[in-house]
Amino acid sequence: MSEKLCYIFTGEPRLISKNKSYLRDTLSKGDVYVVSDESMDWPIIDGIKYFFCRDYPEYRERESYVRDVLRCAPLLQWLKLEFFLQKVNLDSYDIVIKLRTDVVFPLVLKTRFEPNTLYLNSDYVFGGRADCFKVISGFFTWAIDNYYENHEFITLNLLKISDCHMDAGKFHWLKLPKFMVLFSYRRRITNIFIRVFSKKITNYRKSDVAFVTRRNWKKWKFMSEPAFLHYILNAGFTVKKISDDWIKLDDARHK
Incomplete structure (x- = not known):
């Protein structure tokens, strides 16, 4: 049928x-x-x-x-x-x-x-x-409740990320936890972000930030594309x- x-x-x-x-x-x-x-x-x-x-x-x-x-x-x-x-x-x-x-x-x-x-x-x-x-x-x-005018880090579920297609959405616009980018034991996954998105994200080399994200992100009240991606990743x-x-x-x- x-x-x-x-x-x-x-x-x-x-x-x-x-x-x-x-x-x-x-x-x-x-x-x-x-x-x-x-x-x-x-x-x-x-x-x-x-x-x-x-x-x-x-x-x-x-x-x-x-x-x-x-x-x-x-x-x-x-x-x-x-x-x-x-x-x-x-x-x-x-x-x-x-x-x-x-x-x-x-x-x-x-x-x-x-x-x-x-x-x-x-x-x-x-x-x-x-x-x-x-x-x-x-x-x-x-x-x-979570993304509108929020410039802080929001809990992000990355359990399925190794199975995701990185070019399906704006992964480099997500607010990524810094430990994941620099120190995560899941190095194969984090290397994808560094290799593909290092020119498009900011602050990932600095020691005084908790998360990294796209450049100029603070000027936006609401960024639709990363917000939607964040939501569906958190949904599993x-x-x-x-x-x-x-x-x-x-x-x-x-x-």
């Missing part, structure tokens, strides 16, 4: 005219949901299921808090996704894949998804078993690539 797939398009409806044929092609593979703020944002395409968050008073209240109090636009995409995942019946699907309309199509994605594994192209295309998305449905709340997931080729954002997305 074939597995049932759920595709979720979130974010702004960029490059719809250019990529409409790929949206329709996705319909032939599984259920397709568009998760957006309002109906006026998206053209209606037959067969797609539309979920408009502002139809719900509780969403509008939370959106106002993120936009007007926290003043953190990058969190809004995660609020939309969390709100939708907590409303949809994930038990009716085997595989869930989150997409955007402004990536460079066509996409060649993995077709086999192992349990307890999340397949990433950083935070803009990712997929996994439906049970993984039940865990992801708590990310927005966790991010506000193995991280692998969802595509053999890196999926790029379309240069025309802001035109």
